[in-house]
Amino acid sequence: MKIILSALLLGLLLGEAKAAPSVAPADTARLHRYLTFLTTTPQPRSYQHPAVLNSVAAYLSRQLRAAGAHSVGEQPYAVRGQTYRNVLASFGPLDGTRLIIGAHYDVCGEQPGADDNxxxxxxxLELAxxxxxxxxxxxxxxxxxxTLEEPPFFRTSQMGSxxxxxxxxxxxxxxxxxxxxxxxxxxxxxxxxxxxxIGPLKLIYGSRGNYVTVAQKFGNGRFGRRFARQYRAxxxxxxxxxxxPAWLPGIDFSDHLNYWKFDYPAVLLTDTAFYRNRSYHEATDILARLDMRRLGLAVDxxxxxxxGNAF
Structure with a gap:
């Protein structure tokens, strides 16, 4: 009888395991294709080339619609006589509190911006x-x-974020x-x-650039703490x-800083940018230098x- 009960229990457990929904991993080939498009535009994705930025915005809209977003739209605004636009997509319930996940698609100057950004x-796009x-x-x-995260608009009200x-x-x-x-x-x-x-931080976090970091400022609230814990787990x-502290160089060097300004909790998910990647804002920031496998793991x-909805 014990053997029979054990077999039945095992069968139930296996049945539950088979019925459990599986989550597909990020597709590194798709990540590579997205990056190939972004780094091979006719001119760099900078504010000096608004037509290129418009073409990138259109591409992002197509990808987000294909992903199954229940709404995709643009948020256009004028800067220096030109129109620039954020691209927006929504998933999940129409009502209720929102989680915002964002990334800027412009670059600084005349460079491909493979890692940045x-x-x-x-x-x-792969998350979508x-x-x-x-x-x-x-x-x-x-x-x-x-749009317009990079200089000369960084830290101004003209940033898309x-x-x-x-x-x-x-x-x-x-x-x-x-x-x-x-x-x-x-x-x-x-x-x-x-x-x-700050040099002594190397003693705490190590000297190898092999990790992703979740960065936030002091006083960022429960959201940041729970997000960081769940992501790491x-x-x-x-x-x-x-x-x-918010004054530490690099802690606010992206779009999350603007949500802090409006009292929304926000975190930065990054490979630490120029603290690791010497090609930051250089022509050598190219696709060939990137690690698709670990980029996919970061998305996963x-x-x-x-x-997990832990926050």
Missing amino acids: GTGVAAL RLLGQQPRLPNRIDLVAY YVHAAALKAAGVPVRGMVALEMLGYYDDRRGSQQYP TATLPVKRFKA ALLATVL
């Missing part, structure tokens, strides 16, 4: 595709591709939190490859949780964190 945009495969999402998730955050605040939209995807594809396993704004690549952990 092609990898953030590629991650956003994976979200579109889910039968049900627990909360509304808005994905936003921002400022325009978006300000519009949310003006409309009284409830936001659970925001995640900025900023450079997620460059890794270096050699000792001494990772730098920090689900990731299969090394993750460092970094919390510091992001999807698992979002679906």
Whole structure:
């Protein structure tokens, strides 16, 4: 009888395991295709080439619609006589508190911007595709591709993320939190490859640039703490949780800073940018230098964190 009961129990467990929904991993070939498009535009994706930015915005819209977003739109605004636009897509319930996940698609100057911030945009598109495969999402998730993050607009109200955050605040939209995807594809396993704004941090976080970090400022609230904990728990690549005063160089060097301005909790998910990648804002920031496998793992952990709904 014990053997029979054990066999029945095992059968039930196996049946449950087979019935459990599986989540497909990020497709590294797709990530590579997204990045190939972004890094081979006729001119760089900078504010000096608005026609190129418009073509990228149109491409992002097509990809987000194909992913199954229930709404895709643009948020145009004028700067220096030109029209620039954020691209917006929503998944999950129409109502309720929103989670914002965003990445800027412009570059600084005349360079391809593979890591900065092609990898953030590629991650956003692949996350969209994976979200579109889910039968049900627990909360509304808005994905936003921002324009004009880079100089000369950084830290101004002309940043696409400022325009978006300000519009949310003006409309009284409830936001659970925001995640900025900023450079997620460059890794270096050699000792001494990772730098920090303060030297002693190397003793805590190590000298190898082989991890993703979730960075946030002090006083960022429960969202940041729970997001960082869940992301680290689900990731299969090394993750460092970094919390510091807002004045520390690098802690606010992306679109999340504008959500802080409107009292929304926000975190930065990054490969640490120029603290590791010496090709930051250089012509050598090319696709060939990136690690598609680890970029895919970063997306996998992001999807698992979002679906886990732990925050």
